[in-house]
Amino acid sequence: MSQHPTFMFLRQLFDRTSCTYTYLLADSYSKHAVLIDPVDTLVDRDLRVISECGLQLVYVINTHAHADHISASGIIKKRIPSVKSVMSKASRGKADVLVKENDSIEIGPNYSLKVIETPGHTAGCVSYYLTSPIQNEPGIVFTGDALLIRGCGRTDFQEGSSDTLFSSIREKLFKLPHNTIVYPGHDYNGITCSTIAEELDFNPRLGKEKTLAEFQEIMTNLKLSYPKMIDVAVPANLNDGISPGE
Template sequence: MSCLVLEVLKPSVACALQLRATATGDSRRALAGFLYRHRGWDTQKAPVRKYSANMERRAGGGIIFRQLFESISSTYTYLLGDPESREAVLIDPVLETVDRDIKLIEELELQLKVAVNTHCHADHITGTGLMKKKLYGTKSAISEHSGATADILLSEGDSITFGKYCLNVRETPGHTDGCVTLVAGDQSMAFTGDALLIRGCGRTDFQQGCSKKLYHSIHTKIFTLPGHCLIYPAHDYKGQTVSTVDEEKKFNPRLTKTLEEFVEIMSNLNLPKPQKIDIAVPANLVCGLHDI
């Protein structure tokens, strides 16, 4: 009987011995599945499932991340959360989309710890104030140089923590005095506000704008991040969602220029005045709660 079994298994055993030394990854798992089926075993109990389960656990342990969009001002709002503690941070919320953001936060069973603005916006009213009213325990945050009120006033080197994750503050003035870039602790992501946009940058013709200061901020605080670091801006007007440090260093039509050329470009943009600036700026100086 044992000889008969050996004869039946000879081809598969030979195949196993031949591939064992050379096969890796998918080929080894395919071989394992073949051997289990040949012996009449249930392939659902093969080691392949253990590998998949491990992958799922690793994927489940990663940061929760959502990129949200408000179409009127073309503003991106970012939600980041820790899947274990359920603590979360919301970056640049917009007043008109507060209910949408709260619904998502509740669906994902997150606890919003901080709602932070990258600067005092001129094109929309922030949703941080209303968010605080609707989600108990939420704190607002903005740069101490913005002139705005908030629970947390940020400065260079500060960190916003949520569970085991954090966002580190880099001051990047130039678009406004109170612009900050929020960098993930592992430097895999940077939320650049209006300082650095995808293939562009924030304007410098109002709200303490200074082209020289902005050029310096981007080159010393953002372009010094790892090249693979993902760039997530506060706005995009062409449907682009993300870039990288390397991409912007190579292809940004403004920031690949010399300082003198950059200043010249910024001086001749001739952009229209933001439609909501007279309403948005006063409102954002008081966390968006001027008439709520």
């Protein structure tokens, strides 16, 4: 890591329609920025924040092929051709950069996002772990729809698997330092973030006292409705945020 004086610029942005969190991260020294999970209908808002803060957007990152909204990656790339899109190789979708376990996305000279494959909600879900050059500053993990605050992503479509999600969270995310801050892809209760320690203690589906059998039973009995946007959103999101035929 560079020794340039720096801090991590972080903004958490919200889409009221899909309850999606979009994250804007930047290295304050280089001004290089990334957007995680941007929503197509909120491109103007996101690009305005980037411009007002004097940042240079380098990457648009998707944690997985979303079923409840279309990614803004395609629109942003048309407006800023230098921007590169990022998605997991396991998604079998289209992006400029296809990542796998332990790959890193650099944010300027000081920060990077380490890829942690966390399938189960979909086969191609990944989380991104941000390490800090500042001593004793806790890490941050952006978990997409894998680990939510006191919950997790559903496992009944897009090659989802309760067994796989349980393993992803318990064997990977819950092995991170306990003070790691958890920023999820969604929240439906107005909570912005959590920690690994909190989720170990209080997550009613995946906490440290839960067994795989208990988790399987919970997920089997969720009885959630079919996502309204899935038939439009998933094909677009597997095509770099552009609907097939456009």
